[in-house]
Amino acid sequence: MKKYGPVRFLPIIYSIMRLSAFVIAVICCTVFIVFAHPPVYAQNPLDKTITINLNNEPLKQALDKITAVSGVNFTYSETVANSKVKIKLQAANKTLRQVLSEALAKYPYSFSALDQEVFIRYDAEKLKKSSIGTQVNAVDDKYTISGVIRSQKTGETIIGATVRVVGMPQGTSSNEYGFYSLTLPKGAYQLAISAVGQKNIVKDVVLHQDTKLNILLEDGEQELQSVNITAKAPGGRDLESTQMGVEKLSVRETKNVPVLLGEHDIIKTMQLLPGIKSAGEGGGGFYVRGGSADQNLILLDEAPVYNATHLLGFFSTFNSDAIKNVTIYKAGMPVQYGGRLSSVLDVKMNDGNNQNYGVSGGIGLIASRINVEGPIQKDRSSFLISARRTYIDAFLKLSKDTNVNRTSLYFYDLNTKANYILGDKDRLYLSGYFGKDVLSPDNTTGINWGNATGTLRWNHLFSNKLFSNTSVIFSNYNYKIKAQQAASNFTVFSQIRDWNVKEDLQWYADEKNTISFGVNSIYHTIKPGEISATGNSGVISQTLQSQYSLENAAYVSNSWKASSIFSLTYGLRLSAFSILGPGDFYMLNADGNITATRHYTQGQVVKTYINPEPRIAATLQVNDMASVKASYVRNVQNLHLISNSTSASPTDKWVASTNLIKPEISDQFSIGYYKDLSDHKYELTVESYYKSMDNQIDYRNGADIFTNQPIETQLLYGKGRAYGIELLIKKKTGRLTGWLSYTLSKTQRKIDGINDDNWYNARQDRTHDIALVTIYQLSPKWTLSANWVFSTGDAVTFPSGKYQVDGTNFYYYTERNAYRMPSYQRLDVGATKLLKQTKKFSSELNFSIYNAYGYANAYRIYFRDSKTDPGRTEAVKTTLFTFVPSVTYNFKF
Template identity: 60%
Template sequence: MLPGVQGYAQQRYILSGIIKARQSGETIIGASIRLRPQEPGGNAAGTASNEYGFYSVTLPAGTYVLEASAIGKKTDTMVIDLNKNIRLPLFLNNESANLEEVVVKASSKGRAVSGAQTGVEKLSVREIKNIPVLFGEKDVMKTVQLLPGIKSAGEGNAGFFVRGGSTDQNQILLDEANVYNASHMLGFFSTFNSDAIKDLTLFKGGMPAQYGGRLSSVIDIKMNEGNNQEQEISGGIGVISAKLNVEGPIQKDRSSYLITGRRTYADLFMKLSPDSNVRRSKMGFYDLNAKLNYEIGEKDRIYLSGYFGQDKLTFTDQFGLFWGNGTGTLRWNHIFNSRLFANTSVIFSNYNYEVSVKSGANDISLFSQIRDWNIKQDYQLNAGNNHNVRFGWTSTYHNIRPGEIHASESSSINNRVHQRRYSLESALYASDNWKISDKFSLTYGARLSVFNVLGGGDFYTLDEDGKVKDTLTYAKGDVVKTYWNLEPRLALGYQFSSLSSVKASYVRNVQNMHLLSNSTSSQPTDKWLSSNNIIQPEIADQFSVGYYRNLPGNRYEITVEAYYKDMQNLIDYRDGADIYSNQSVETQLLYGKGRAYGLEWMFRKKTGKLTGWVSYTLSKTERKIDGINNNDWYRARQDRTHDIAVVAMYQLNKKWVLSANWVYYTGDAVTFPNGKYTVGEQTVYYYTNRNGYRMPAYHRLDLAATVQLAPRKKWHHELAFGLYNAYGRENAYMINFQDNKDDPSKTEAVQISLFRWVPSISYNFKF
């Protein structure tokens, strides 16, 4: 035999399987599987489990030491004799199986350093359980806003801005279903009950090719699957809401269920008010998460999950605001072989709101709805240790009811129905994670998106002044217009050592669903529209580069990322626009371009009694739209120069955990009046520069403490205390202008603040 032939022809085998938590049977997302030769001299290899717990790695024949690890789990080590293809299920033990699980570990070792992906953050409920929030409710969406590059849309608002994008440019997925409004109680809570959530991944930079439809970010949230080993009940009672989680096996080891519910009881307190109007009013929400899963065999698993939530806000019988989300996902996982994994999903999503107003003889209601049906097919192929290929397709049918006004017969207001709009949004995608060498990693791919505007009503053409000049009628099912867009994705990483790396990425994103609002913040009554023959798809090209370093011992992590984003076909309003008039909404809109750039820093302490992070974002966001601000660049509503967050958690002892967070950011860009004049006895303000002023700077300190109470057999419980806005800062929620009572020629600015000190206490249990 010629020298070297034996090594060249050495047989390679595949090790694959599903990795789960031993105590619950839940699949583990993003678990690290590392293999090193038992004898010195060979090369190590590794991979991570996908969102369904599946892993696959290819190695030369030999004996290896396998190390499996995940956040919140004990690392497991075993010896594997790889002399054939092996399907090996892995099980990891929890570090602690009850509420005493208080030590926070921010991420697996080296996660930010390895790979080519930029702008990605992962959170688990374990990480956020001690972070103080309003009313003491664990809230993943509020925690996300403490990360660099992500900015809260304001106090009392669940919306957020990512790298210069607006709130509608964030895609929020719950078990793959779009959630169009992720807020309860006008933004004070998010729609996501943390007890139902297993994992959250945020992409704010070069998102992989399987994601698309939004310009700025993707938040991919996976629900828990349910314990398939034993029955388990947990819950909590807080200042404003209560929740209950029930899960357990249907057939042990093979199937399980999960039901999680939450409800506020603020409306019950209102009944105690001496004011009859308050007693006749209602304010509150409920949400329900449910999930079933069943293992048909070693190669097949079926999931059925759903979310249902509703908000109600009424004042006597004169005013009512109702809104809610509903989602449903049916998924089938199939393992073709040790290399190829497939997931097929059928997804439903619904969001609607209704406003009812009764004033004298006028009794009217305003209704709007967006409903989606989506089918997806996704494949993951292990094409050897150096290539992990993902490809598939997706197609979504959108049915939008933009707005309907219904009035009683006695009302002076006429019924008005904006035309329903139908569209089909499809995409083909493929990507490859290529490990070029021990130092270089490359992720490359593309997404071909196709948007069909479908008929079923009238479509308009406009003149240069935005007025309707022609109307064309299309039958339902006719294709009015088709938009084709190629969205390339590219990311490159170079790892200097196990402790540091640099990465760079480019991504193009296209968005065909657009949110219109008359307010400065996201509200339930904002109106969704799709691209049509006038409104074109929004397009963003983002470039980012970053440096990532783990300090020796992997206890600390430093990341620095810079980005530049160029945006096309952005939408804004004409001055004095009214999107609820009986005119075509397109007549109220203007279109232009935007740019956003910034620098993000993050320092994180990952282990030990004291954990947490410090994040800082320096950024600029601008728009340029003909017809606004003399056609010059102007600040976007979400433009903020500085944004700082400090998060700290300290394990005082086995019982007590103390935590705090402090936030500071530059005031929002707003449009204030430049002058006023009088018409009759009425003062009228006039405005010139769009977003030419700023609100006062915002800052706030929150404190929290959690104590583990003495366990009783299988009953584990805790008390959580919190103080929101600990030093009582009166931050500006809104600023209104009015004439001075003593001298009407003078104008007063009146600041409205929401919260000063907000204490909270909650009791949580598990058995």
């Protein structure tokens, strides 16, 4: 049991902590002052009274004049701006509502309050009612309008932008590559396009042939409500869609949420959403709806990332600078995703600005970041390079203590991407990620690990209704341990490598049906361990048997918009997992001893597991403000992470299914209710789920996790179940934004050979989970934020007695996970000050305090002979982070 002198790091950290004390004091004062000013009560702009004279003014000028006297701004589309309508009106001390009603009475425009502004829109319904204007053409001819939605400023494609037809139930949203396609009868329409973080726009379209319309959206400081734009299903979110159990976050949304050591981390922000639980204090690992950490499929530009954390789980591998957005599916996973039981975390990297060159970055307490992007050829191609590195080791080098200054301790990330628009129909993307951690007390001892992924993708439009994406993906994860013991040196190397080919098609078949289909094939190679040894230890250098497997899948699903209120998505994913030779495969008896061995040669198929994975989801839209959804999804997992440590370790073992390790299978049913409140200012989500899990894996008691025996000899199998209810209330507009989430849940396992074969709580079973996230825009310069989290403690195994063996105390256990850790709570606060903002350069300073009231949460509890009274035993609580302040400087030019 060798421990590598942790003590040596303490003085450095201690001095960092002390240095920060001043900063904390400053922040505390600021926070106090800030909250002393309550926000001014907001009046409805339509209730303002005005006096005005308008004499045949064109509509736009008339509105400008009203703005001048009332101070109320208007938002409107080009149609309004270019309107030939002239307004004649006299009003004295009338409300704005009365004035506008009178002014627009005869014209096809209507108005509504939109936060502190008034939105004027072209209103087809009003036209019909007042019999003014042309009727919608009733001819049966249908045409398709399609294109790509991009940001005007950067040329980045926008994922999940909503495209709606004003006054009609039709609508769609852009796919992962910004592409949309909508088929409509011949006629004149207005399309309202909205996306998170972008200003809404309305486009006029006359459809008498298939039309290509690329749309550019402007960055918006605040997301405007699309509520007033369309008569049908407004709101920032898609109440019509059958997709449930999904959360989307853009980096913009997470920018102000305070985090540990100021390293903005989209995964940690995600852990504040219901149903997604942190896998330990400050950690980047997470559990979704009762599943374990390895049951999350983590994709970075479609490449699976096997170890998504740095520094033993305290930071995620996703550098926010390089990330466009993140979507997590907790239920109802679309058919193109498969391979993990609990969730899909789909991370998309930025494409790179194809308009202008830009450099941005940040300097933080533990790490610095730099991001460079720009056009290779304007409008056609761009690149992005984003790098991040920690520099704790630079401080360590300054130490005079040779034990400290020879220590290496760092991680870095490098995200690179290039894309090229080949023409109207084709686009190529090449993206890569390289990350590495090094942790070694000296040059003979330590560990390093890292991921590398590469993705080459080709978007092709076969027609304006058929979008294709072809990907070739490479993914590699490895670690290397070096150790020295007396006169011997050891290294252990382990690797998991994937080659992945994918063809994914989306066919916007007609107004009512959108069909997704495709195939995917992954070749996995897992090297569990190459051991090399020098010296006199007697350890024989050897290579443990590699595992080869081929994971194939084919899928198809249809999103059917049955009526204006009912939609159904149904599909099937068929997965086939083939275990390939060469290698020895075994038969075991109940005690885990080998009874027979069979050798397979290279390429020989040991076994193929074929599993149909049905997926179905339905939505019933109750009204413009509410919908009800239900879904069923089956997921199958053939790569399993076998871990028995309390914290995520880079050495946790990935194993593929074998003849003995069966594929894990989960079936999840969920229902949800979605309601927008108070004119779509608030979004309420209530979801409930039941999930069963088969072929769950755990270690036997007393398992040897580092063995050259077949891993199956150390394993037991069983089943699991998880159920719960999740509540989320979100406010996405106004100066105060944020959300409140609450989860009530249970997750249990029943493994043959553990806990007398009875059900027991899984370690991640936490009954209650509450998170409150608030962001307040105090002034154009200052943004304040705070999170508060509370959760029931993890289920743990504590002793129910003790005894002596060989003169030493050991502990006696009766039931697995029958105790609870103490409940967990924490408040984080943050403040961001915009230092400078010009067209060319902007900079900001970000302060945060993690665990601001210093609550001593238990990271773990262990038992030992009392240090003060050796005749007794005692329980000891380890606390990791209390009151961790940080400062980060960010810039962009």
